[in-house]
Amino acid sequence: MSGFPKILESTQDLSKGQISTLISMAKSLKEGQNTPFFFDQDKRPFLATLFLENSTRTKTSFAIAAQKLGAHYIDFDVSTSSLKKGESLEETLLTLKYQGVNACVIRTPNSGELAQFKKDPPLCIINGGDGTNQHPTQALLDLFTLYELGLDPQGKTFAIIGDIAHSRVASSLVDLLTRFGGKIVFCGPKECLPKSVSGPVMLTESLDEALELCDVIYTLRIQKERHTGPTPYYDSYHKLYGLNLQKMQGLKKAPVILHPGPVNIGVELSKDLVRSPFYKGYEQVINSIYMRMAIISATLGN
Amino acid sequence: MSGFPKILESTQDLSKGQISTLISMAKSLKEGQNTPFFFDQDKRPFLATLFLENSTRTKTSFAIAAQKLGAHYIDFDVSTSSLKKGESLEETLLTLKYQGVNACVIRTPNSGELAQFKKDPPLCIINGGDGTNQHPTQALLDLFTLYELGLDPQGKTFAIIGDIAHSRVASSLVDLLTRFGGKIVFCGPKECLPKSVSGPVMLTESLDEALELCDVIYTLRIQKERHTGPTPYYDSYHKLYGLNLQKMQGLKKAPVILHPGPVNIGVELSKDLVRSPFYKGYEQVINSIYMRMAIISATLGN
Amino acid sequence: MSGFPKILESTQDLSKGQISTLISMAKSLKEGQNTPFFFDQDKRPFLATLFLENSTRTKTSFAIAAQKLGAHYIDFDVSTSSLKKGESLEETLLTLKYQGVNACVIRTPNSGELAQFKKDPPLCIINGGDGTNQHPTQALLDLFTLYELGLDPQGKTFAIIGDIAHSRVASSLVDLLTRFGGKIVFCGPKECLPKSVSGPVMLTESLDEALELCDVIYTLRIQKERHTGPTPYYDSYHKLYGLNLQKMQGLKKAPVILHPGPVNIGVELSKDLVRSPFYKGYEQVINSIYMRMAIISATLGN
Secondary structure, three states: OOOOOOEEOOHHHOOHHHHHHHHHHHHHHHOOOOOOOOOOHHHOOEEEEEEOOOOHHHHHHHHHHHHHOOOEEEEEOHHHOHHHHOOOHHHHHHHHHHHOOOEEEEEEOOOOHHHHHOOOOOOEEEEEEEOOOEOHHHHHHHHHHHHHOOOOOOOOEEEEEOOHHHOHHHHHHHHHHHHOOOEEEEEOOHHHOOOOOOOOEEEEOOHHHHHHHOOEEEEOOOOHHHOOOOOHHHHOHHHHHOEOHHHHHOOOOOOEEEOOOOOOEOOOEOHHHHOOOOEOHHHHHHHHHHHHHHHHHHHHOO | OOOOOOEEOOHHHOOHHHHHHHHHHHHHHHOOOOOOOOOOHHHOOEEEEEEOOOOHHHHHHHHHHHHHOOOEEEEOOHHHOHHHHOOOHHHHHHHHHHHOOOEEEEEEOOOOHHHHHOOOOOOEEEEEEEOOOEOHHHHHHHHHHHHHOOOOOOOOEEEEEOOHHHOHHHHHHHHHHHHOOOEEEEEOOHHHOOOOOOOOEEEEOOHHHHHHHOOEEEEOOOOHHHOOOOOHHHHOHHHHHOEOHHHHHOOOOOOEEEOOOOOOEOOOEOHHHHOOOOEOHHHHHHHHHHHHHHHHHHHHOO | OOOOOOEEOOHHHOOHHHHHHHHHHHHHHHOOOOOOOOOOHHHOOEEEEEEOOOOHHHHHHHHHHHHHOOOEEEEOOHHHOHHHHOOOHHHHHHHHHHHOOOEEEEEEOOOOHHHHHOOOOOOEEEEEEEOOOEOHHHHHHHHHHHHHOOOOOOOOEEEEEOOHHHOHHHHHHHHHHHHOOOEEEEEOOHHHOOOOOOOOEEEEOOHHHHHHHOOEEEEOOOOHHHOOOOOHHHHOHHHHHOEOHHHHHOOOOOOEEEOOOOOOEOOOEOHHHHOOOOEOHHHHHHHHHHHHHHHHHHHHOO
8 A cells, every 4th residue: 555654553653544445455355355465476575573562362363364465474582582682672673674574563561662663664563562552453453343344433432341541452442433433432440541531532430321322332351460469440340340141131222342352251241242142352353364464465565 | 074073082083984084195195195185375274283281293293284285374372372361262262263263283281171162163173182081193193104004903912001091192092993903902000000991902010911912012101201209110110111122122023113202212112222123103203294184184174 | 506414513514615605596596596496386395493592583584594495484392392301302303304394403502412413414404503613504694795795705804803712603704714715813801712723813802903903893792691690801891892983983994894693782882883884784684594595495405
């Protein structure tokens, strides 16, 4: 795609036109229309993943997407690398570049760490999640999923439920949804909500209020493995903010439920709900491959 | 192969006809006759390995088999995955399925863990060893090796020597050998023998008796790395149940020796024996690739 | 290449003619002239890496080189393998051989460990660095880089600066450079210099003397992560032996600087120097791929 950024750090790096083109590309790829996104056998590019935080799910998704496009895939194993001996991320990326890697998906625990490469990226970079800042490929696949489900964000209300204040997914998603005409209701316990909001976004601690207002529910993963001390809100989370099939069947509307995965079954969502037609999380997983194929193709084709 | 099970949990999932077909397929693949088991370049399936117990040897064998067939290969790295954060195996397999993985080889320390998927497997599953229960691909490659060596099990006696009570290889192997007409002698120290046996199987603590009766010797790996406390039988194992070249040359018959590997050289078998024509363990390694190619091809072609 | 050794343990395993042929092959590969080094799609060999010491950089370089040639690539994960349970390296290599692996790149902390395979290698072996002994592929790519820079070693003087006494890179490099007519100046603190030298090699503790004499500077990595006790020479290293842009600009000649990487920026070399035209380390990284492609091709084509 002409003009596609060499580094995709944030959803804000993309114009609405570019986002719509990515969605069209992902749709074509899902429908099996290959041309012209695929790489020739004799010009196969190399895509690398460099994950400074664990995530087998996202890494596997990029690995499959790259290989389906005909690219070579390399996982740069951080645990055995010079990064562990103090080499800077910049030097590591320069090495990958000169070794012939064309694009690198980076996940890092440090919010904003990729901003240093915006001016002059050593190679194509795709942000695979940076701290609590941004997770643009997740939000793009979520938006693609909404269109696939016939849910154009224009004029619709999205309840985002959970630890919003610390969620990079929420940051990227809210940017996309509001730019495409959606309204947002953030819902969760007080310590999980941002202090202030702007634009078409409201806050509520009441799950019932959020459910009444929304057309679509987006639940966030409660990161229980990060809780070490007392967890006042976690222990009561399912009771206060968790959803189950009975609760959903009692609503006047029948909003679909998205979740970036992996779900803590029995915390954010009950097992019967995950197995019901309300839950569209598996559609997100399917679409993750096609949206990431589109992003890789656009990044490498620029 | 029409009717091939979507999940291969146990050798008992296969009919004798299906087993014979697998052996024919493996033989054709070994002889370089490709058609029609290979995957087209534009329809390359994805095979994943998901190993909850370490085994580089078996994992590498499946990786090579998959790639020789033209499939994409993905190792799902359990150590960095959501499984470590409490996600269920079922949810992980659903994610792999919806990401586009067609078949998954699973190794697990939990005997019978894969039985939960028999009714409605989320994707094709191949048991790569589950606890002390089953290791069907090992037994199938062993049976293939026997036929390659001209040793039809019908009417032959197989001495299985070592820690039989805890061996998943022995479970799978005895099922195959007895269904194809073989007789079994289990041999080892008392604590390594099953309490009772049925069918054409006998027990002995005498190595000399086992050697006298058998046409083929199958030695099992003593898992010395699992011994933490006192190991009364391990310390004397080589003296009482280990084999060396001199002992073999003293026998009236010249039975071949199989071993699923890796051998503890100097424990089950001496180094001179492993380097002698009695030892057919390297034939098993060669055949592991072709049998696993056959199994992958049959699983994905069903 | 006819007569190319099945095991490349040391630069001494290669004749000058073979080295020159490798350089020609690497040059052709870099210029995009494919024939006849590449592997047919239906006869793709398997290259494995088996690294008993960590090095993501070198491993990735071999992985990319193998895949650019059309070979399959397998990383044999030592940490989960039977090697950890006491299996010998020989048995592991025999398993890889019989599984169908054609060549294995081995890195080991044990100097000379690969010598045991010289008489009858179980499969093709490429030394990826063994203890303080040899690192032949690094030295070959360095020599290739010199020719690419128009720096035929004949009659030139090379200052090798750093911990020479413990450097496998230095051992391999000095062999190549002196055989191709170069002269060597070893420079570093006393504890880093060899006790004695022979041939066209001299020793000095004076950086200024080394810089005055040399046409090319080759800096070695100070392995700070290996220092646990007091490090008298490390703490003052940058002051006494480190190079920066100002120092280089003050020299009468303008020698290029090579480094096998990763550089400790601020120790061996300053950041401004690494970003200046003096530094040719990124050329080495580029050339690493083409030289390793040439080595793999020659090894597998013998």
